[in-house]
Amino acid sequence: MELDRLHEIGLIVVDELHLIGEPGRGATLEILLTTVLVADKNIQIVGMSATIGNLPDLAQFLRAAVFQRQFRPVELREYVKLGDTLHRLVYGAQGLEVVPERQLVYDYSPAATSLDPDMLGGLVAEVVPADCCLVFCPTKRNCENVAALLCKLQRKEMLSHRVAERAALSSALRAEGGSGELARAVRCGVAWHHAGLGGDERAMLEHAFRSGVISVLCCTSTLAAGVNLPARRVIIRAPRVGRRPLALAAYRQMTGRAGRAGICDTGESILICPAAEWVAVRAQLAGGLPPVRSALRPALGALLLPAAALRLPPRRLLAATLLAVADDDSIDINQLCDEELRSLLESGVLELPDKSSGDDCDLVVTPLGLAAIKGCLELNVARQLLEDLEVASRGLVLMGSLHLLYLVTPHDAAGIKPDYRHYYSLYSNLDEEGIQTAKVLGITENNAIRMMTGKPITNVSEQVLCRFYVALMLHDLWKQVPVPVVADKYIIPRGTVQSIMCSSAAFAAGAQRFCEALQRWWAFAPLLLALAERLRHCAAPELQQLMELPNVRKARALQLSRAGYKRIEDLAKASAEDLISSVAHLSRTAATHLISAARMMLIEKVENLRAEAEDVMEELKV
Known part of the structure; x- marks a missing residue:
């Protein structure tokens, strides 16, 4: 916008639009979209989400039409496990119906029964290793405990599945400094995935799960929204996220991982629910999705200060926000605007213009404000x-x-x-x-x-x-x-x-x-x-160039450097076969992506140099 080049943008796509209601990043997203909407009416905005309960409000905010449908390429069957019985959840005109499907009977020994009263091992064994299973757990510690339990309960066909690839993955995780427990679990085809792991570890586990080397991934709710890992069966270990009850939006995100076109022919989700909690959980599932509300109010300064620098009218800008669309009649947009502008003036980032300068701008951004x-x-x-x-x-x-x-x-x-x-x-x-x-x-x-x-x-x-x-x-x-x-x-x-x-x-x-x-x-x-x-x-200075490549972190950069690929040019000239043979635990897909990314970076550098040379030649002609 500062360079007056906003017209070069034609389309903005916002995935997971419901995150606009989250504290922090939600306000940042709302500020971005509001500024674009006011500054340029020709830019099209497409927002996508499966968990918004007040679509008309979002459509009014974005000046958009609503396109909504329930079609799913792969059927999703939702179940709840109450006691030892699996019940089918059926959503109809009469509301939510709970239909008994089957009683769960597994050949558990008395010791296994005491270890796994919820029959997680049996529910997982029904689909693995032929298909994959995600187990959502309330906490990071619970992820690790459930993974350890499932390792003890795995059957022979699971333990003998893709043994060599699992051993290689286990060695790679150890090389990353991962825990011995995780490396041992991987050999059983089981792993955990949460924010406590390093980025390289998570990337390796995600790739292994997609390729079927890992059959069971025990994870926290953050994976549901942030990582695309479809599975045949999704098991929700408990109706909680941390200590909070499981919200319907979070439940939808989790169950949405089950079944994906081209990967699974069907999808299943199973919620394990204690009988004492079922009444409250059922009411939650039967209710509608919650409305998405603006998280902008604590961050109004971050909207109005740049607006003053860009010469955008503050009242008009604030009136175009999702905050202004909210059906809360107690919100006075003009009063909010006045209070925030007064606060910015008092904090020294805005000031009134010098009348003698002839500047007709309402407010002037101070050097401190511009620096911020x-x-x-x-x-x-x-x-x-x-x-x-x-x-x-x-x-x-x-x-x-x-x-x-x-x-x-x-x-x-x-x-x-x-x-x-x-x-x-x-x-x-x-x-x-x-x-x-x-x-x-x-x-x-x-x-x-x-x-x-x-x-x-x-x-x-x-x-x-x-x-x-x-x-x-x-x-x-x-x-x-x-x-x-x-x-x-x-x-x-x-x-x-x-x-x-x-x-x-x-x-x-x-x-x-x-x-x-x-x-x-x-x-x-x-x-x-x-x-x-x-x-x-x-990283060491000699690795920084390699780490400019997508998904290349320090450990991978070290591997590449030790294998003789010390520069982007070295990778661009390599073949996938050479790369795979000289870099341990590198898949053909990852090798191809690395080579393509290196070539694209070189092409971009060449184009930039060519453009600079043309500019210089034009100046010389003048």
Whole structure:
């Protein structure tokens, strides 16, 4: 929009549109769509979802027509298991009917019965290994426990299925630093999948499940919305997500994984429900999908501040939001707009125009506001960054990267609350750089002693303590310490470690743009730029080019480099056969994708260079 090139966009497609009602990213999505709708009426927006209960509201917001149908290429049969009986769920004109289908009888020994009273093993064995089965569990720990249980209950035909490929996958997971329990489970054709795993581990397990090497995947509800892994049978272990009751939208997302055209000829979902909870669960299933409501109100500033920079009228913009469409008569859009604009003026990111300048714009964005926009930073984050920069300007520790890493740690410390006794042991082993950085932040030996003795720490905020803990973790990653080792050292799941690394890299890039936009802090910009580039993967410099390829993380980049493929050009010239033979655990599909991606990157570079050369030649002619 800044470059006046919005007309080059013709179509925007939004999958999983119901996420617009989620806190955080829902507001971001609503801001994007609202801005587009007001700025350019010619762009078509297509939104898709299977779990929206108030489609007319969303259609009014998007100025769209509703296209809705119930057709499913592969029939889905829904069941609920009550006691030892499987009941079919039938949705008709009379509402939800529960029809007894069959009694479950398996050749369980007394020991197996006591281990598996819900008959999960029998329900899984009915479809594997010929087909795949997803088991949704309420928590990450439950995923691992259920997987361990299913390994004990597997039959001979399951254990003898694709043994060599499972052994290779098990070895690959061990090479990634995965747990021994997961590697052993994989040999039985069973695995778990949740946010505690590293990205490489999850990618390997997803590929193995799609190809049938893994027959059973025990997972949390996040897989239902974020990963396309269809299965013949979906089992919902309990009518809960964490400690919360299972909502109808989440149930639909889970059951939607069952059966997929071209993969399965039918799909089945089985909800295991205790009798005591069935009345409440039935009412939930029989009810309609909940309406999607706007999550914009806490983030109004993130809508109105860029709008002022882009010269978009704030009242018109706010009137075009989903928030304005909500059927809550208590919402006064004009009042909300006035309150938020007043708040932005008081915070110093907007100001009234200088009348003598002749500028007829209603409001002017200040340098601080422009810097926050350039850095894609929320205002509270921008203010905290300014405070951190003030502290750093008086005593930046440049003995290494630790102090800079602290500047870009998530301000909520990614929700991590360290064990202070363990924190004390880490503090006791700090080198000179760590001690000096801690001292600048106000963390002293006296604080460390209080950690050890359990006494409250009053002179340093908990936020600073938690962020420094995360910065120490990032510092180890920076020094090429493997992710599994770092996760164990800081008592953080591997998936969370990688997530923090990604969010810190994004924050570093935003902070660099923020500093560039504020003249006073220009000296920090090049430092943060170099930090962001390396932090993005915490890889050795020689691996960074390979990690520009899609789905290539540090472990795969190391494999490629050791096999002699050190540059994008090396991969572009390779054949799939050569790549498969020289890189362990690389499928033909993955090898083909790598080569294609490398060639596309080279073609793009050549085209960019050609365009630059043509521009130079045109200038010379003039």
